[in-house]
Amino acid sequence: MQLQYKFNKNDEYYTPSYAVYPIMEKIPKGSVIWCPFDKESSNFVKVFKENGFNVIYGHIETxxxxxxxxxxxxxxxxxxxxxxxxxxxxxxLYEIGKPFAMLISFQGIFDTKKRFEMFKNNKVEMLWLHPRVSYIKADEFSKKDIYSMSSVPFQSGYLCSGILDNTLEFKEIDKKRC
Known part of the structure; x- marks a missing residue:
């Protein structure tokens, strides 16, 4: 696939650390995790490293x-x-063939024929998070904002393949866990 992506202003929302823990609990300690849309300052990178995982990361900006x-x-x-x-x-991700988990909005996830067919024909799992994740806008990235941001108007969770025990799992998140 020859696709070079550029930033869309709606693509750069950061994940709060509390949203990393639910998927981290599903991964064996010491595993090597590739975070392909992350910089060193990413909460995915920081939380995984702090908890004994080997992390490889990369970002279009780097x-x-x-x-x-x-x-x-x-x-x-x-x-x-x-x-x-x-x-x-x-x-x-399906072409690569490795187990994956992507934190995404579940709103409209199956609303296109192409996505519907892709997920129907491949192993797919969902880790539904509650309450809603409050993402951090790129221009509001500070410790204070993690606590002050309001919830987004959509439900998020991890769309996975090869990670969860069940096709659909639910997890309560603790927004004070940082």
């Missing part, structure tokens, strides 16, 4: 285009992908 980079040796691929490219991201 010259690593998920669609045109060599796939590193890893056990799992976990991140918060660009919203505007979710079809392309999931196609590439």
């Amino acid at each position: 010259g690593e285009d998920f669609f045109n980079t060599e796939i590193p040796e890893c056990d799992y691929i976990i991140s918060n992908p660009p919203y505007s490219l979710k079809n392309e991201v999931f196609e590439k």
Whole structure:
């Protein structure tokens, strides 16, 4: 796939640390995790490293285009992908063939025929998070904002393949856990 993505202003929302813990609990300690849409300051990178995981990360701003980079040796691929490219991201993840978990909006996840067919024909699992995740806008990234942001108008969770025990699982999140 020859696709080079550029930033869409709606793609750069950061994940609060409390939203990383639910998926971290599903991954064996010591695993190698590739976070292909993350920088060193990402909460995915920080939380996984602080909890004994080996993390490889990359981001388009640091010259690593998920669609045109060599796939590193890893056990799992976990991140918060660009919203505007979710079809392309999931196609590439299934092509790679490694277990993955992507934190996404569940709103309209199956609303296109292409996505419906892709998920129907591949192993798909959902980790439904409650309450809603409050993402951090790129221009509001500070510790204070993690606590002051209001909830978004959509439900989020992890769309996974090869990670969960069940097709659909539910997890209460603790928004004070940082």
